Amino acid sequence: MNTLFKSLALVCALASPAAAIDIQSVTSPMGRTAWLVEDHTIPFVSIDVIFAGGAALDPVDHPGAVSLMTALLTEGAGDLDAQGYAAALESLAAGISFETGRDQVTMSIKALTENRDQVIDLALLALTDAHFSAQSLERVRAQQVASLEREARDPNTIAQQVYAQLGYAGHAYSRPTDGTPDSVAALTVDTILDAHRAAFTSDLVYIGAAGDITADELGALVDHILDNLPASNTPLPEYRSYDAPAGVTVIDHPGTQSVIQFGHAGIPWDDPDFMPAFLMNEIFGGGRFGTRLMDEIREQRGLTYGIYTALASYRWGDSYVGRFSTANESAAEAIDLVRQQFEWLANGGITEDDLERIKTYLTGAYPLRFDGNESIAQILASMQFQQYGIDYVNVRNDLVRAVTLEDIQRVARRLAQPEALQFVVVGQPVGLE
Amino acid sequence: MKHLLRIAAVTVFALVGALPVWASDPQLFELDNGMQVVVIEDHRAPVVVHMVWYKVGAADDPAGHSGIAHYLEHLMFKATDHMAEGEFSATVEANGGRDNAFTSWDYTAYHQRVAADRLELMMQMEADRMVNLRLDRSDWLPERDVILRERGQTRDSSPDRQFGEQMYAALFQNHPYGRPIIGWRHEIEQLTGDIATEFYRVHYAPNNAILVVAGDVEPQAVVEMAQRIYGVIPAVTDLPPRVRPTEPEQLAERRLVMRDERVGQAYVNRIYLAPNRRPGDQRQAAALTVLAALLSGSSQTSVLDRALTYDQNIAVAVWAGYNGTAIDHGTFTLGVMPAQGVTLQQAEDAMDAVVAQFIETGPDPDQFERVRMQIRAEAIYQLDDTAARANSVGADLTVGLSLQDSDDWLSILESVTPDEVVAAARGLDRRASVTGWLMGADS
Numbered sequence: 001m002n003t004l005f006k007s008l009a010l011v012c013a014l015a016s017p018a019a020a021i022d023i024q025s026v027t028s029p030m031g032r033t034a035w036l037v038e039d040h041t042i043p044f045v046s047i048d049v050i051f052a053g054g055a056a057l058d059p060v061d062h063p064g065a066v067s068l069m070t071a072l073l074t075e076g077a078g079d080l081d082a083q084g085y086a087a088a089l090e091s092l093a094a095g096i097s098f099e100t101g102r103d104q105v106t107m108s109i110k111a112l113t114e115n116r117d118q119v120i121d122l123a124l125l126a127l128t129d130a131h132f133s134a135q136s137l138e139r140v141r142a143q144q145v146a147s148l149e150r151e152a153r154d155p156n157t158i159a160q161q162v163y164a165q166l167g168y169a170g171h172a173y174s175r176p177t178d179g180t181p182d183s184v185a186a187l188t189v190d191t192i193l194d195a196h197r198a199a200f201t202s203d204l205v206y207i208g209a210a211g212d213i214t215a216d217e218l219g220a221l222v223d224h225i226l227d228n229l230p231a232s233n234t235p236l237p238e239y240r241s242y243d244a245p246a247g248v249t250v251i252d253h254p255g256t257q258s259v260i261q262f263g264h265a266g267i268p269w270d271d272p273d274f275m276p277a278f279l280m281n282e283i284f285g286g287g288r289f290g291t292r293l294m295d296e297i298r299e300q301r302g303l304t305y306g307i308y309t310a311l312a313s314y315r316w317g318d319s320y321v322g323r324f325s326t327a328n329e330s331a332a333e334a335i336d337l338v339r340q341q342f343e344w345l346a347n348g349g350i351t352e353d354d355l356e357r358i359k360t361y362l363t364g365a366y367p368l369r370f371d372g373n374e375s376i377a378q379i380l381a382s383m384q385f386q387q388y389g390i391d392y393v394n395v396r397n398d399l400v401r402a403v404t405l406e407d408i409q410r411v412a413r414r415l416a417q418p419e420a421l422q423f424v425v426v427g428q429p430v431g432l433e
Numbered sequence: 434m435k436h437l438l439r440i441a442a443v444t445v446f447a448l449v450g451a452l453p454v455w456a457s458d459p460q461l462f463e464l465d466n467g468m469q470v471v472v473i474e475d476h477r478a479p480v481v482v483h484m485v486w487y488k489v490g491a492a493d494d495p496a497g498h499s500g501i502a503h504y505l506e507h508l509m510f511k512a513t514d515h516m517a518e519g520e521f522s523a524t525v526e527a528n529g530g531r532d533n534a535f536t537s538w539d540y541t542a543y544h545q546r547v548a549a550d551r552l553e554l555m556m557q558m559e560a561d562r563m564v565n566l567r568l569d570r571s572d573w574l575p576e577r578d579v580i581l582r583e584r585g586q587t588r589d590s591s592p593d594r595q596f597g598e599q600m601y602a603a604l605f606q607n608h609p610y611g612r613p614i615i616g617w618r619h620e621i622e623q624l625t626g627d628i629a630t631e632f633y634r635v636h637y638a639p640n641n642a643i644l645v646v647a648g649d650v651e652p653q654a655v656v657e658m659a660q661r662i663y664g665v666i667p668a669v670t671d672l673p674p675r676v677r678p679t680e681p682e683q684l685a686e687r688r689l690v691m692r693d694e695r696v697g698q699a700y701v702n703r704i705y706l707a708p709n710r711r712p713g714d715q716r717q718a719a720a721l722t723v724l725a726a727l728l729s730g731s732s733q734t735s736v737l738d739r740a741l742t743y744d745q746n747i748a749v750a751v752w753a754g755y756n757g758t759a760i761d762h763g764t765f766t767l768g769v770m771p772a773q774g775v776t777l778q779q780a781e782d783a784m785d786a787v788v789a790q791f792i793e794t795g796p797d798p799d800q801f802e803r804v805r806m807q808i809r810a811e812a813i814y815q816l817d818d819t820a821a822r823a824n825s826v827g828a829d830l831t832v833g834l835s836l837q838d839s840d841d842w843l844s845i846l847e848s849v850t851p852d853e854v855v856a857a858a859r860g861l862d863r864r865a866s867v868t869g870w871l872m873g874a875d876s
Contacts, residue, residue, distance in 0.1 A: 305587070306586075327581075
């Protein structure tokens with residue numbers, strides 16, 4: 001359920017933030033912006049840097065290029081080989097990691113105050129002076145291919161990939177973030193170098209920091225990191241809503257259970273109705289106990305261990321998507337039930353009482369997210385990436401409270417389309433073809 | 434460093450200088466009825482984690498009823514004399530919190546994360562379901578199906594997980610650690626509300642539980658509140674001792690081969706019986722923790738990774754891990770996933786050769802120093818994650834360690850010597866191990 005949850009986490013993180021958090025907007029000497037929550041309680045800092053683009057920048061015929069490229073960054077850089085680099089990082093007890101997502105590459109740094117400058121230099125080395133040696137490429141490629149081959153047999157991965165292919169044909173989102181065993185096997189050093197040039201730029205970048213660092217120190221550090229990066233020049237994807245034909249697609253897979261991913265078009269992240277849609281989904285299938293879907297499918301009938309829906313509202317495309325797993329014998333029944341629940345949703349099923357409960361939950365949960373340097377740095381970077389204002393944290397609960405039942409019903413009528421649902425069933429479901 | 438970090442317990446500042454003013458160690462109290470209370474202060478955010486840990490887990494499942502501890506964990510979210518089915522989670526949610534629970538072989542824990550001013554409500558609800566659970570057929574029957582679906586989704590759909598179950602079943606010849614926490618499918622199918630109720634009656638009591646409260650709270654206020662809410666629940670006088678069937682001397686190493694068409698990448702895994710962390714006696718466990726970090730804590734610099742993925746192109750992945758936070762036995766795991774063209778036998782032989790060589794030459798001093806540096810840093814980093822600290826302390830205390838043991842863990846880790854690590858490696862006994870090959874159906 002990795003990707004589903006990731007998108008869920010993204011959307012949630014953006015729709016919340018905190019009460020007693022003081023976010024500073026820091027301007028570097030070179031005029032760049034970073035957001036900071038300064039807290040000298042514990043002597044370390046977390047810094048998250050989001051580079052917009054990510055796997056969406058992969059060339060059409062080379063899915064997985066950006067992902068493999070980022071996996072190679074710490075495999076030797078500057079005058080350090082792969083092992084030397086890792087040893088240096090261990091000696092400083094620091095964390096430097098790069099993660100490729102659909103829409104971004106995130107660089108996360110965790111550094112003790114006592115050796116922060118050395119850690120930043122090491123991070124910069126990986127970012128701007130990685131070797132991409134043939135030897136490292138082959139070794140990391142082999143690991144990546146092995147892991148993709150394992151995933152290729154995982155019913156969750158299969159469901160997710162088939163679902164994406166059906167509704168995003170020709171778009172970057174139809175291709176898996178980490179590529180396929182075949183596409184990764186075919187990547188060359190040149191493709192990797194191109195991916196590096198495309199993925200790390202000084203203009204499409206968003207920085208959040210939290211912990212033991214001052215505004216001046218952070219400003220200098222931001223320039224130090226970004227000064228050596230080029231401006232962006234790679235075209236970004238066209239925006240696209242998910243568009244699969246309605247129906248059921250069965251993919252044969254051994255086992256006693258079927259994994260079922262379902263959905264249709266969603267709502268863009270910058271849509272004026274995004275907030276009511278967010279509340280609507282939290283009530284309907286937002287990945288907790290007590291949602292409508294969990295109650296109907298799990299609590300009342302015991303058909304699944306868990307069922308979730310998410311607004312998969314990415315930068316360049318949107319889908320309203322959900323997933324669950326059930327016994328092969330009950331797959332057809334469960335699909336009917338999900339359709340019925342979408343009808344319930346579209347036909348005004350949500351009540352004033354449901355809305356009040358979710359508002360209490362969401363506004364009460366508000367301060368809980370800002371619970372440590374690492375999570376705060378992450379949230380600050382992604383808030384900027386999603387183009388929220390710095391005062392968002394202070395008005396967000398008011399925005400939640402302002403949503404009316406009328407808003408919810410309007411967005412539910414627009415979003416929930418029971419007749420448009422595509423169900424991808426991976427397993428050996430009884431009575432489905 | 435995953436393994437090292439995961440087990441790391443509680444703050445030890447002696448390592449990084451004088452105790453800083455911002456650090457506060459966990460404090461332990463006991464209520465009149467014998468319930469233990471641990472408080473960890475963290476005033477950075479107005480949030481609290483509230484957990485109740487019961488000293489009962491899947492290894493206490495009666496024979497033939499595997500899965501009952503885990504089943505009861507699910508049923509604890511059903512009705513009580515005062516609350517309707519589902520009301521517990523709904524109330525937590527209505528207060529902006531999140532709640533869940535987990536079951537291990539040695540403990541079962543229930544936890545909520547809420548704004549600090551909602552702590553009292555959490556205590557009231559948790560105290561209620563400690564004694565007032567009421568299991569109707571309309572509750573327990575569908576929940577059993579949920580668990581069968583859970584088993585289907587998380588175990589039966591994954592050859593790795595099934596293989597893991599088979600490995601544990603082979604490793605433990607007598608101890609119930611050999612049974613899956615979730616239970617065997619055919620035994621889950623036979624569980625009932627009556628069996629769960631009996632298990633609940635025997636094991637769920639204040640004097641068999643530990644309360645952990647971590648976050649923006651004052652210890653004295655927490656204890657007073659706990660005394661008022663939990664302290665009035667009568668202690669149970671006939672708690673069964675936690676004595677499980679123990680392992681005989683193991684004389685024959687076990688070898689398993691599992692073939693499954695869903696396997697994408699074959700691999701070798703080996704699990705040894707190993708010493709656990711014992712009260713007042715954690716040095717061997719600490720040495721095994723450091724051994725795992727040295728062997729495979731870093732995919733670039735550690736011993737197995739260097740030898741098998743860098744120097745020789747034998748593996749695409751290797752791993753080593755130690756789990757010693759358990760009442761009766763620890764386990765030490767080694768594994769290798771061969772590179773293309775390398776057989777499982779060749780990969781296993783190469784892995785054994787590297788460990789033998791390590792025993793011969795001892796740890797590289799530079800690597801050893803880097804691992805120590807990371808242990809020292811962990812004393813700082815862990816303070817950022819109060820929920821993880823609460824988890825560590827709760828697990829340590831429920832497996833019978835003292836708060837002192839828990840506090841001492843990082844400093845003992847840091848004091849481990851190279852000789853102790855070599856001795857720990859030498860102590861891994863093939864006769865007390867199981868080696869498994871997981872491979873595709875056609876190989």
